[in-house]
Amino acid sequence: MAAFNIGMFEDKFGYIVTSVAVLIALALWSARKPSLARYPLLGSEYGGAEKRGQAFLAHATELFQRGYEEFKTSIYRLTTPDGDHLIVPNCHLDELRRRPDDELDVQEAFEKTFENKHVHLFPAKDKSTIVNNVVKSDLTRNLTRINPRFSVVVAQTVAEEMPPCSDGTWTPVVLSSVLLRIIAIVSGNIFLGPELCHEEEYMYCAIMFTMDLVAASAALKKWPSFLRSVAASYLVPQVARVRDHRRRMKEFIKPVVEKRLKIIRSGDEEKRPDDLFQWMMEKAAAAGITDAGDLTDMLLLLLLAAIHTTSLAVTNIFYDLVIRPDVVEELKAEIKSVLADSGGIMTTQALNDMKLVDSVMRESQRLNPPFIDAFRRYTLKPITLQNGDYIPEGSYIETANTAILNDPELYPNPDTFDPHRFSNLRNNPDLPDPLGFKSRELYQFVSVTKENMSFGFGRHACPGRFFAANEIKMIMAQILLQYDIKMPDRETERYQSVGSGVVKAPDPTKEIMFRRVR
Template sequence: MDVITNVLADRSPVLASVAIILVTVFIASRLFDRESLSHLPLVGAEFGDAEKRRKAYITNSLDFYKKGYELYKSKPFRITSLDGDVIVLPRHLMEEVRQLPDECIDIHKAFDVMNEQKHLGMGDTRRTKFLVHIVQHDLTRGLVRVNPRLSAETNRAVHSELPPCDDWTPAVVYSTLLRIVAIVSGALFIGEELCRSEEYIQASIGYTLDFIGAVENLKKWHRRWRWFGRYFTPEVDKLFSDRKKAHNFLRPIIEQRRAAMKAGREMPDDALQWMLNSVDKFGLTDADLAETQLGMSLAAIHTTTLTLTLIIYDLVIRPDVVNELREEIRTVTAAHNGVMTTQALFEMKLLDSVMKESQRVNPGSTVRFQRFVAKPVTLSDGTYLPAGYMIETAHGLTVSDPELFPNPEEFDAHRFQNLRNGTAEDKLNYKNKEQYQFVTMTKDFMSFGYGRHSCPGRYFAAQEIKLIIARLLLDFDMKMPDGLTERYANLSQGANAFPDPTKEVLFRRVKNT
């Protein structure tokens, strides 16, 4: 003990110097962090320090964004979110920012931050690139070819998941659509037979819902303590359990496919097979392939179901719009020999307009275009983006801005149809009117993102949504439960708003269908 004491005594000046240096570096880094964003106005400063602002964000985030948008519409501002300070960029800078290289603004690192991937074990860039390749190269290019199968599976799933509905029958919209979307998507992801398996349906739905729950509940912990909070978040354990079950389900299927390929048999035309055909080129394992299948389900099922639920909530209180849509669907389908071809779906322009208008009035998240600044950059207007911060834009407020969209509080089913036709006041003045389509992204409408990393599956999502809505409207009448006339209100959580998943709508089979 004396030896140790003597050594420490001898080295105490050195240790003290090291301690002073460490403290100085820590304080300097904290000061630098504050200085690096000091040029940007801070919304929510009245709530106090960073931790108080972070907690206030949970319940006041939408108010923060609204205040910032109104005060600094043409300038960047900052907000303290659950993940620290973020820079909110104005609309006019988005064209410039989207062209910045990936090494400057990094979407993969942004996903890591937003989805807590280091705690949930999902941050593999190789698998992400593999999934994007499959969607862009195989799925989108093959939509015309696979559309008959999608249409047939939609018809079967809608009628199998809704009750008989010979008279007015209640159905919980979200949970019913969740199963329909899982089955229809699964028909293309894993094949028509397996997609109807209850094991597959529960695995794909459970994984999606538990992932959302895990992220939401981890975010409640301060970011410095999420590594610890992960062990006290039951949804995280459930997510890992779901993943294990899904891998166990997929492993023998993958092995059977590989054996069939070696035997020279004719292989299915689905996403699992497309992945098997390309997985070796990406240097991935069968475990990676199974994880990519889960990622595809996660990306497709949740957002598509939310979009569909919102559309149904918007339509059920507007029987006049339903009648117009039904007439359009019947007329277009008749012109294509009774088949909902890809071209027929494209020609359903009122339906496309309704879908986009529903996105506009129900933007889901206030923010879009989340990116991580990997290298500092100065924009053309002098805005400095320091490395280490997230950037985003207030998309939800842009699509409700009366300077861009007249009467934004009104649900106008014909808004985007008229803009495409050139028969409405156009404040955006797009030279190509097809930019008002549901799948198109602009700096003024970012529901599917913006730039080169926009949602690669949006064409598939649009086709699937149209098929499901068209089948529902052709085969079923719908109305609100007795005594209810107002649209179901969306639920809010932080900067996000989503449809109430517990609400029922009454369905009745259309006669002579």
């Protein structure tokens, strides 16, 4: 029998204490979670909670579709890497969207989605609110004034960033990468002004911040929630890169902030920049927010919402179009006709008149939404719905956006890409309306309804969707009028999307062949 050695006990004591602490933390964490057992659990065949959460990352689309078919008018549970969420049917959404923010919180839900605790994407709510308000009011209100100038910027940027594709030869282009630069520049022109938007430091941080943030969030989801702090610190390198992008953007923007604060304080209108960052700084300064770090966080949130989502949308549209040359020719004809009527200027009216372009955009969005789910909310108070369903405080809720967009009762022949689906409904009042909207204009790309929540739903719907729609139309027009497109040899099918969990995106590695129009 070995002699007792105090050193042996000391060696194990730290392990014992750590194990007990972890068990206590897990018990407290479990006790804080609301009881959702009253609702049926989908996906129990995958096993325990951790296995179900990992299955969600791999099979979210199939799980949401099954849930939509089995529980079309009732609430059910689905286990994500963050725990059980309640999936609500869209028959409850009109009631839920009217609930006040002190009952249903949208920012808390998105903070959990993006692992904000570790990547620090979202500024405090007062600062996020300023960002949303500036986009919703200042940017949208100025679109009619901005559009003609903006279209010139788009034309110049497409010409500069696209490969030459001349001499009648077909050139392979990784469109996703080119679009990221185009959209970073043209969005940056409106957000930061014509000089700063071409700075490579801005370009690098604006593009890479979101790419590494999404990668960091996805990597952290693979870890149990109680280990994510450790993983973020030591095991997920993208987290450190996100912090470095934020640091570099702050260094880039700090002298801009200092210069513009002097202009704000002087009241010199002649020197006042005419861009979104200036409008945001003025509203922030009025609220006492002048720190370069805070303004950097606000700018990065804006860039995240503007650059990558628009790039994904345009990439998906071209993946849909490149296998449909007949649709491409129809679009070219419409764009030429509209521009002939507007004197070649991309006015707001001209953009509104591109109804087939708009229809193609919405149909591509219907089949390729950026997220499988929608209407993410966190309950700050217990909620009892009109039918008696009870949602506890501290619950995460969402709805099955992709399944709704593929419902044949809402969208006949939902698996078919129909470029005229929405333009026909808008142009022909005698055509039966499957959704029974009060106005056929609700079939526009920018419209927010519970039958298409790709831009969100309710008062927290994407405030920048009007700007994004104009930007997409301008980019489509420039590329389609200047280039012929086709698939590479031996490629005949549409490129498949990639993703994990609720995120769905076009494959960023795929090529399209381009040739300058002769």
